[in-house]
Amino acid sequence: MPTPGDQLPGGPQQMARDIADLKRQVRELRAARRLENAAVGAGGLRVVNGGRLAMDTPGRVRMVDIGKLNDQQYNHADGTPQQAIQLRRDDGTLAWACFSYPPSGFETQAWKFYDRTGNVILAEDTNSAQGLARPYLPVPLGPAYEGSWDYWPRATATTTTRLWQGRFYKQLPNIVLVMQASMDTSGATGTIELAVGGTVRASASVAFSVGYVTLGPYALDGYDHMQQVDITVQGRRTAGTGALRATLYSAYQI
DSSP: OOOOOGSSSHHHHHHHHHHHHHHHHHHHHHHTSSSOOOOTTTTTTOTTTTOOOOETTTTEEEEEEEEEEOOOGGOOOTOOOOEEEEOOOSOEEEEEEEEEGGGTOSSSSEEEEOOOOOOOOEEEOTTTSSSEEEOOOOOOOOOTTTTTTTOOOOOOOSSSSEEEEEEEEESSSEEEEEEEHHHHHTTEEEEEEEEEEEEEEEEEEEEESOOEEEEEEEEEOOOOOTTTTEEEEEEEESSSSSSSSEEEEEEEEE
């Protein structure tokens, strides 16, 4: 004979299954509050509506912080919170960040790289929107001889003579040298060369007319990052009499 429980939709067995399923869902929801492992598919991950993305070390040191800055001194002039990016070392020191400081009158965010004591050692220029704000880069200058080349290094022979030499650490893929050179006798010609590691990599012709000579860019292939590289500027006379004279104005990696 049917019981009252049998009159329920699906019967008591179905109810028991539904209750078990609800319990499982509750456990999953509770576990979802602390996500231990996950994979994001092709749709990607979006944090919206003022949310934030953060990562802490096991010792609770914040390393990654992307989203609203809680410190109100960084709020925009209209009072709205600033959204920023801060990346820290595992000791808590700020390493890389993108934010602005509205109290100083600047609303434009800038990327900055910091040393461990908080000094900005690399930053973009937000005033011109071009290039670097830091570090300050040197502008190479050469001696002014009032039109005289008497003190310039010279090559008087038809065989190669070293004029300038140096050694540097490779940090960028190419090197360029800018020089002034001339033959000191009318009708004479010569050649000026850049040798890297003892091998000539770039050359230019020189005549009886003081002018700028650019050697390079030459690709520093075959050298590892921070490997020491030897360079030599050398010259020789190829026709006529007299000497080839050359002064170095700048040498840089690009």
